[in-house]
Amino acid sequence: MKIFARIYILGILVTFVAGCATNKSTPLSNGVWRGTLATDASIDIPFNFEIYDSLGIKQMAFLNGKERLNINEVTETADSVYIKTALYESEIQAAKVPGGLQGVWIKHLPNKTVKMVFTAEANKDFRFMKDTGNKAVDVAGRWSVEFHRKNAANTYAVGEFEQKGNKIDGSFLTTTGDYRFLSGVVDKNTLMISAFSGANPVLFTGDLTDSTDIINGKMYSGPSSVSNWSARRDEDAMLPDAYKIAGLKAGNDHINFTFNDLEGKPVSLTDDRFKNKVVVVQFLGSWCPNCMDETAFLAPFYDKYKDKGFEVIGLAYERYKETDKAKAAVMNLKNRFKINYPILLTGYTNAPGQVEESIPALDNFSAFPTTIIIDKSGSVYKIHTGFSGPATGKHYTDYIQAFEKEINGLLAQ
Structure with missing residues (x-):
């Protein structure tokens, strides 16, 4: 019954937003808001966001811990608000109601559209509850x-x-x-x-x-x-070595590929641009939050080292096989992070087995992102699975320091 009620309410809200509410409302108020997304199990997932003005234009920022993700596609009418997160192909459509918003969050996938009931209250800077002053168990x-x-x-x-x-x-x-x-x-x-x-x-x-x-x-x-x-x-808890998960099949010490860039031109590791250089091959998808974190690091790193014999090639495995749709998704990523290295459209998706089908020398590929470091001779030097982003604190800073040291060492050879 509860699940049915959620679906029924969702239908009403979608119709309500699409049809445009008739209640007279005040402008969207600046400040921190508390939002919720309702699951099919009648459990609300809370989050916080901030509405603010930039040059007289409404903006939004998702707030999670130390992260602030700014969104500039906010459209406001007299009675409704539309917020698009182009990077993830998702959006919020909501009607203004007294004290807040009611509507739906929509995520567009290749074969379906995901929807969740969305509500938000203005001027609420807590996520779950206000501090009650109760003594809390220490989990630090x-x-x-x-x-x-x-x-x-x-x-x-x-x-x-x-x-x-x-x-x-x-x-x-x-x-x-x-x-x-x-x-x-x-x-x-x-x-x-x-x-x-x-x-x-x-x-x-x-x-x-x-x-x-x-x-x-x-x-x-x-x-x-x-x-x-x-x-x-467990203060000694450890994960397996990220450099020992993926590898190359026996008898291989190189990888080879030729895919088109965003302008439709074929690019290969054997091109003159990459000869006698240290090359990082980034396996990514625009749909992947961890890839976003890695790209936020790699894009400025490339700009710093590109004149020192260093190159990066991004291999995009999108949810879409259609070139135009994959290109549009990758362009959102490229523009967001000001990427100046080539990103190639592989024509493959993130489905299991597709990466190894596209690069036959790979073995045990298991995650996006995965990063391959290639030395000046063209041999695979190391393969790193996953990426620990800024949310991991010291793990992130330790990784980028070690990465820079490693690249400098290879460049000096």
């Missing part, structure tokens, strides 16, 4: 995490959290990347953390038996995904 530190999968092998992660009072910031690190900036609270013995920046809403809840165990964990992702998780405090 490092945790060994296990995600329990119904029809697949369990997966493992490392959780790292910072805590001030009952407020929590942190992330989960996995072999394929991190869950980016998570933010929330500990209320007595209940942990609640969430994130949303236009791509995919996620909520983690769990019970703290004490300061050493998290049980009865639930992970809600998007409108319908629900899975279980648990954790135990």
Whole structure:
């Protein structure tokens, strides 16, 4: 009955927004807002965003921990608001109501459209609840995490959290990347953390038996995904070496490919541009938040080193095989991060097995992003799976420092 009610309400809201509300409303107010997205399980995933003016134009920023993701495609009418996150091909359509907004979040996928009921309240800077002053269990530190999968092998992660009072910031690190900036609270013995920046809403809840165990964990992702998780405090928790996950098939020490760039011109690793240079091949997708984090690092790094014998090639594995749709998605990424290195449209998608089909020498490719470092002779030097972004703190700074040192070492050879 609850799920049916959600679908019914969603239909009403879509019709209401599309048809344009008739209530007279005031302009969209600046400040921090509290938004929620309703799952099919009748669980609300909360998040925060800020509305502000820039040169007299309304702007929006998703707020998650230390991250602020600015969105400049905000359209306001007398009774409605439309917010587009072009990078993730998603949007919010909402009607103005007293004190806030009501509407729907829409994400466009190649074979379907995902929708979730959206509500928001103005001038609410808390995410889950106001600070009650209740003594909270201490969760700050490092945790060994296990995600329990119904029809697949369990997966493992490392959780790292910072805590001030009952407020929590942190992330989960996995072999394929991190869950980016998570933010929330500990209320007595209940942990609640969430994130949303236009791509995919996620909520983690769990019970703290004490300061050493998290049980009865639930992970809600998007409108319908629900899975279980648990954790135990472990300051020595570690993930497998990211350089030892993917590799090359026996007998290979090179990779080869020829794909078209965004202008339709074929580009190959054997082109003169890349000869006798250190080359990084970035496997990415515009749909991938961890790829966005890596690109935010690689784009200025390339600009710094491009005149020193260093090159980057991005290989885009989009959700669309159609060239025009894939190109449009990649252009959003290119423009957002001011990418000056070539990004090639592979014609393949992110479906399992497609990357290894496109680059036959690869073995055990398992994640976007994956980064291949090629030395001046054209041999594969290292392959790094995943990317630990800014949300992982020291792991991020340690990686980029080691990466720069490694590139400098190869350039000096």
